[in-house]
Amino acid sequence: MASTARPPLVPPADLESFQKHLNSSKRIVALVGAGLSASSGLPTFRGAGGLWRTHEATELATPGAFQRDPALVWQFYSYRRHMSLKAHPNRAHYALAELARRKDFMTVSQNVDGLSQRASHPPSSLKLVHGSLFDVKCNEFFCEYAESNNFTDPIVPALALPTDESDPTTTEALRARELDISDERVTLPELNIRDLPRCPKCKKGLLRPGVVWFGEMLPKDTLKDIETWMDDPRQIDLIIVIGTSARVYPAASYVDDARMRGAKVAVVNMDPADVPAGGLYAGDWFFQGDASEIVPEILKSVIGEVELPERS
Template sequence: MASTAARSVVPQKDLESFQAHLNSSTRILALLGAGLSASSGLPTFRGAGGLWRTHDAVELATPEAFGRDPGLVWQFYSYRRHMALQAKPNPAHYALAELARKKEGFMTLSQNVDGLSPRANHPPEKLKLLHGSLFDVKCSEFFCKHTESNNYTDPIVPALAIPTDESDPTTISALQARELDISDENVALPELAIRDLPRCPKCKRGLLRPGVVWFGEMLPTQVLDDIDKWMADSKKIDLIMVIGTSAKVYPAAGYVDSARAKGAKVAVVNMDRADMPASGLYKGDWFFEGDAAQIVPEILKSVVGEIKEQPDLAVEA
């Protein structure tokens, strides 16, 4: 699918030494970041673009912002859901999903919320979403525990539909709505009534909210517990792959350090050599510079074989 292009950017000596280590490895971690999704053409969180350039994405991604103006916050996340659904899982997502099926002792830790790994049919028991998912929703009422997973409905409620009336200059044209980078900053955002936002079907009182970790919130306890248990069960870890992330921020940086402490070699796949784990690279580690969508299927090929087009679970939903 992308292997011919990848061969031109992966040095043969590095490829052979990495694959020899991969083939003999039994306990493997992968740590994923936004660079993996960029290979699918997906804007980053802070680069949502267009009509959102006049808003500070960090300011919108807080419980306080949702409490003040849930309509505005839901419009931002509905836009991000829409953009993520326009993107498709790339060959790296499918290669990692296949590696999870081939290697019993393989675990993926993802910092991405875009749903692309689940849509590539990555085995859920081997995929830990550190920051949640745009396509999970949960009740915002404190005492209600209602959650929904893999909700790919777009828009999630009619009021959150991206306006596409081309005759109205204050709305986004149908063509612009399909683009991954909406450039018009002058589109008016409607003020939405609370009654038109997603409502919890269980308690009937609370609003549903995106199932992502907002600034000021704890990472999901169950996810962290699962990772800690996996790490504790491993007397030795053979390999950690750091893909599309600098892994300089905790807990991501901590997982690299913990894997190293158990003997792991580190393989970094990134577009920029400056984006290196905080601990750097040791002798015997690997750095593969370039597009993850090309490189990851190539370096994993000795285990996963040739990666072919596969069904997109969001399309099937």
Template sequence: MASSAARPSVVPQEQLASFQQHLSRSTRILALLGAGLSASSGLPTFRGAGGMWRTHDATSLATPEAFERDPGLVWQFYSYRRHMALKAKPNAAHYALAELARKRRDFITLSQNVDGLSPRALHPADQLKLLHGSLFDVKCSDFFCKYFESNNYTDPIVPALAIPSDDSDPTTTSTLAAKEADISDINVDIPELDHSHLPKCPECKSGLLRPGVVWFGEALPRHVMEHVDEYMTDEQPIDLIMVIGTSAKVYPAAGYVDLARSKGARVAIINMDANDVPAGGLQDGDWFFRGDAAQIVPELLKVVIGEIDVENMGDAAEGA
């Protein structure tokens, strides 16, 4: 797991030493993750293209009402996202955080990401709280059916949802290299699909399956929130919260930063944008590390996890 190759530091030494000294004596640690963590894995966030997918506002497709109105369109959008996420690979930050979880059992990660990269990096499941669900969970859309399946990596989930490609294999990487690389491309046909083409619930036989993500207007997963609340309200202090790839300006994320502070935590922010800081702003004693999380996070955590070899860890994860 260790790598002998020395890399130049990407973090100012004084800040690095200060952070690592605190990390070394920290036991109860939180990480709050956002889309910026996966940027080095090449995943689009739909922000860089003006929030558009084809001719559609991506946020308009992430609602229960949109699924009820046109489940075929919504499933094509999410099938595309599943496809892109499966073509991406966890980066060094995903693996570093997973290793920290193995080293510190009182470390939990609160992820706003649905891309499945943290689970694929073998992040211990009991220490990973997916606040917004996962693209690779599916559940029945029928109100009376409780069917739920996790870690469904079938691509496409049904044949009709294959991503258009010039190759005979609709899942080849040429899709990424060509038109699928442009998430705002309006020249890709979006066929109309009726219910017969879409994934059906294997339990009730009548309901459509839907992506197991939290859509706008829906509550966050109750079991996840209960676990997080239990951790946050424990009488023990919190030593550190790392805010990685997110501005944490939207609740409940912003509230977790504030609550961790109130329980004694120091705050470390890792982000590309110097303006992306939590709602409460920077305070004395905080660290701000500007740059690529895939480079910065492994260096910050090295004092606890050692050097990581992403290639070997990736091979181990793919074989698990």
């Protein structure tokens, strides 16, 4: 009778050599992107078939768009917040959170979905270079109000989604509501600006999502924290690149910087072509597959088995 045993997730020789290095590593950094959250069911808002298909993300995720039409921008981000909250952290999120409790370890995340935070990743070792959907801040120039991890859904009643929780801007949704779809950028039902999230501190400004919009600088405090950790005179032993090609700034620079400080590189990705711009060296690792399966497996020798919490 033919064997039905499942083939190993990772070639045994690669797993053995990686775990030997992992076990002896003192300082480790992970660079993560959208592939970390893919198996949690989150679609990308920039790709084909992504969120808000009838609105270009580059037209909505800008300071200018918020100035012109804050209601439309908040509808977009309220939908993204809702979809992220419907998703759940996967085993890779929990594995990285556990590694942070056991090693001198930092996760540099390009994701804004809040899943690492909800997996209880220690905040001090989680650096969000693109901000978070669940952070908000005042849009008034002289007001410094900011709030982290606001998971209220909807953030204000006026931004509640339709009961079917579907994307309200798809062609099908527009047809169902008998709106004119000759122009795909048809205006959504108007919201009164007074019903949008308001700053509780200055009482004048609107709150805006705490993400980095196109044309904005990355958060300097976060970049400084990463730089300080990377510049520590102690060697970096390992950088794990998960679900990102790491070919754009600042991601590419972190891989190069870690390597210059002694790190070996391990990549976890679905596409074998998605490796850092500098490529892989002899002694590095490439693990092909779903991050939610691969990451807990390769980290098991340090963190043990990863169990998902029961959902209420």
